[in-house]
Amino acid sequence: MGRDEAMIVAGIGCRAGCSGTDIVAAVRACLAMATRAADALAVPCFRADLPAVAEAAxxxxxxxxxxxxxxxxxxxxxxxxxxEAALRATGIASVAEGAALAAAGPDAVLLQPRIVRGGATCALAGDVRS
Known part of the structure; x- marks a missing residue:
């Protein structure tokens, strides 16, 4: 991406038994709410190996x-x-928002707070400096 283009990242959180379809539904709903498109999908390292995550991507x-x-x-x-449920399960209180912000970079801001669809959550972040 060029310097004048904003990188938008969809961060996801999901339960271990979540399906790829559930993740896609959460991402699409989040993108629709924010009226944005995503450039990447970010996932916490402890969920990166789930088949549903690769399927959703x-x-x-x-x-x-x-x-x-x-x-x-x-x-x-x-x-x-x-x-609080995510904090108890993972030690991290905001998984989807944290993943989006971390992947989008240190100057990124939250563009769409976390939404929940089924067993998945999604949030959008981007470095929107132009």
Whole structure:
């Protein structure tokens, strides 16, 4: 992407048993709410190996970015929502927003807070400096 183009990242969170279709539904709903398109799909490293994640990336025709636990933790201060259930399960209170923000870069802002569809969550972030 050129310097004057904003990179938009869809961050996802999902349960271990989530389907690729559930993830795609969450991403599409989030993109529709924000009236944006995504350039990449970001997932926490502890979900990167789930077949549903690869399936969703293929269905959406988006590159998949795995976000480290450290990067997720570092992004938490910029997140708008917090899930006690996610915190108990993963040690991270905002998985989708954290993944989106971390993958979009240190100057990224949240463009669409986390939404929930089935067993998946999605949020959008981007470095919109132009």
């Amino acid at each position: 293929d269905m959406l025709v988006l590159p998949l970015v795995s976000v480290t636990r450290r990067a997720l933790l570092d992004a938490q201060a910029r997140c708008h929502t917090r899930s």
